[in-house]
Amino acid sequence: AQRVTQPEKLLSVFKGAPVELKCNYSYSGSPELFWYVQYSRQRLQLLLRHISRESIKGFTADLNKGETSFHLKKPFAQEEDSAMYYCALRSYNTDKLIFGTGTRLQVFP
Amino acid sequence: SAVISQKPSRDICQRGTSLTIQCQVDSQVTMMFWYRQQPGQSLTLIATANQGSEATYESGFVIDKFPISRPNLTFSTLTVSNMSPEDSSIYLCSAGGTRTGEAFFGQGTRLTVV
Numbered sequence: 001a002q003r004v005t006q007p008e009k010l011l012s013v014f015k016g017a018p019v020e021l022k023c024n025y026s027y028s029g030s031p032e033l034f035w036y037v038q039y040s041r042q043r044l045q046l047l048l049r050h051i052s053r054e055s056i057k058g059f060t061a062d063l064n065k066g067e068t069s070f071h072l073k074k075p076f077a078q079e080e081d082s083a084m085y086y087c088a089l090r091s092y093n094t095d096k097l098i099f100g101t102g103t104r105l106q107v108f109p
Numbered sequence: 110s111a112v113i114s115q116k117p118s119r120d121i122c123q124r125g126t127s128l129t130i131q132c133q134v135d136s137q138v139t140m141m142f143w144y145r146q147q148p149g150q151s152l153t154l155i156a157t158a159n160q161g162s163e164a165t166y167e168s169g170f171v172i173d174k175f176p177i178s179r180p181n182l183t184f185s186t187l188t189v190s191n192m193s194p195e196d197s198s199i200y201l202c203s204a205g206g207t208r209t210g211e212a213f214f215g216q217g218t219r220l221t222v223v
Contacts, residue, residue, distance in 0.1 A: 034211075043215065043216045043217070044152075045214070046211045046212070049211070051210075086151065095140040096154060096157065097152075097154070097212055098154070099152040101150065102151055
């Protein structure tokens, strides 16, 4: 079965501290993994996707097929990073997204 | 990119009634989806809205409870029928089918059933 697991509901750090939001997935084929973010009072939007291997707002995520993980990392958190982060999986040849339960990141000054 | 307008943004409804949520996309999109986000929980896919044919429902969701229309490539509606307090949730419209795989979301409809 396809599944996305985000073990942490809440992650609190101080500004300038490193951040790692964990995401593990279960999928038998070749998945596409995404991180979506929802800032306060804004709609859900794409942060980054594994196939582009890009860094967005200082965030990176590497797909580790051996560990079936797609953790989101940032070396130095900023207050404006405070938001709800969702890891999502899209199965090959469909556009359906399966979301994890989300992690709320709080960055304190 | 695609900009999605969803309405109403919120509503308070009496149990036993129905509410229709509208979703308008500013460009033609292949795929449209409806999600539910219950308090403190993740987004759960209700169904894929297929243009010109019946929607494809996920396990646990049925057409009688959540009828969906998709008359063209830019518009869809979701009806929540015979509502009960358990239907209180945020309902989200999404458009996909892009080359990059990115999905776009409406701002959501916050439904409260009393």
